[in-house]
Amino acid sequence: MEKEADFFLTAAGESEELTVPRACWVKGRLGDSVRDDHMLIEIRPPLGGQRYGLGSRDITTLVLSARYQGVSLFPITEWPCHVYISRMLDETITRTLVFSRGQTEIVAWAMIFRSLDEANAKAKEFQE
Amino acid sequence: MEEWGKSMEDRIDAWMYAGIGNCSDPLLGPYENLGIAGANIAVTLAVSAALAELAAAEAGAAGMADAAEAATSAAQEGTTVYRVFGGEARGLGYYYTTMNPANVPNYRAAAGLFPRNSGSFVLEGTLTNTNGVMLRTAVPGPGGIGGGLPEVFVPHPGTQIVIRAVSGVNPSF
Numbered sequence: 001m002e003k004e005a006d007f008f009l010t011a012a013g014e015s016e017e018l019t020v021p022r023a024c025w026v027k028g029r030l031g032d033s034v035r036d037d038h039m040l041i042e043i044r045p046p047l048g049g050q051r052y053g054l055g056s057r058d059i060t061t062l063v064l065s066a067r068y069q070g071v072s073l074f075p076i077t078e079w080p081c082h083v084y085i086s087r088m089l090d091e092t093i094t095r096t097l098v099f100s101r102g103q104t105e106i107v108a109w110a111m112i113f114r115s116l117d118e119a120n121a122k123a124k125e126f127q128e
Numbered sequence: 129m130e131e132w133g134k135s136m137e138d139r140i141d142a143w144m145y146a147g148i149g150n151c152s153d154p155l156l157g158p159y160e161n162l163g164i165a166g167a168n169i170a171v172t173l174a175v176s177a178a179l180a181e182l183a184a185a186e187a188g189a190a191g192m193a194d195a196a197e198a199a200t201s202a203a204q205e206g207t208t209v210y211r212v213f214g215g216e217a218r219g220l221g222y223y224y225t226t227m228n229p230a231n232v233p234n235y236r237a238a239a240g241l242f243p244r245n246s247g248s249f250v251l252e253g254t255l256t257n258t259n260g261v262m263l264r265t266a267v268p269g270p271g272g273i274g275g276g277l278p279e280v281f282v283p284h285p286g287t288q289i290v291i292r293a294v295s296g297v298n299p300s301f
Contacts, residue, residue, distance in 0.1 A: 101273065
């Protein structure tokens with residue numbers, strides 16, 4: 001049986017495509033020169049890759065980083081939690097688990113929620 | 129100030145009248161329909177906002193963190209908030225700052241704006257209701273981008289912020 005999603009993400013107000021909530025599964029922990037608490041996640045449904053120059057290749061893996069001082073994703077210390085969403089520009093970071101500035105790109109600011117209902121409620125505020 | 133006038137009031141006037149009517153937002157609609165220049169504009173020069181902005185201006189880039197902290201502690205009902213938006217980022221989103229973007233060097237990097245936020249517009253408003261509003265300091269995102277600015281999360285911006293001005297920015301942030 002498929003594992004239930006760990007949480008749900010929406011970037012309502014910031015990204016049209018990511019307004020529709022995504023189910024998220026935690027896949028790992030990444031670090032860079034500034035902090036070591038970036039979260040590697042798998043999302044469903046995936047993000048269309050075309051608008052990011054990836055052709056028909058969808059984006060299924062993203063990186064989340066807490067946006068506010070004193071907030072952690074390991075463990076998640078508050079709900080909803082406000083995050084930067086980034087996509088990987090270099091997929092080798094899933095093996096190295098560390099990355100530098102040019103290896104990711106912020107795609108939106110977002111909130112993560114414990115339940116799909118909460119994420120949907122927030123998303124609907126920006127859906128016509 | 130150096131860009132729009134000599135005083136806070138001059139700048140507010142400039143924000144109110146600059147660029148209005150020439151652009152639109154997916155959520156807000158055409159700006160001329162917002163009543164921005166109408167009688168409902170709350171030109172409330174909150175003392176706390178003025179102090180926060182002065183603090184930010186005087187601190188400059190080197191003291192931005194201190195200014196951010198001061199601005200954060202000063203924010204309350206009546207506080208002036210700003211949001212840089214455009215592209216996929218809507219006008220009345222959830223995230224604002226108390227610092228005038230015009231006074232923040234390299235605002236895009238400082239705020240951690242993402243490429244699909246075109247940074248073409250600035251909304252300036254007055255916080256009229258603080259229910260659920262959170263004042264936080266943003267930390268750097270991946271690769272050290274962003275962080276250091278005071279941020280205001282407004283859960284219901286449509287009812288908690290009175291828009292004072294929406295201005296086009298050229299060049300974009």
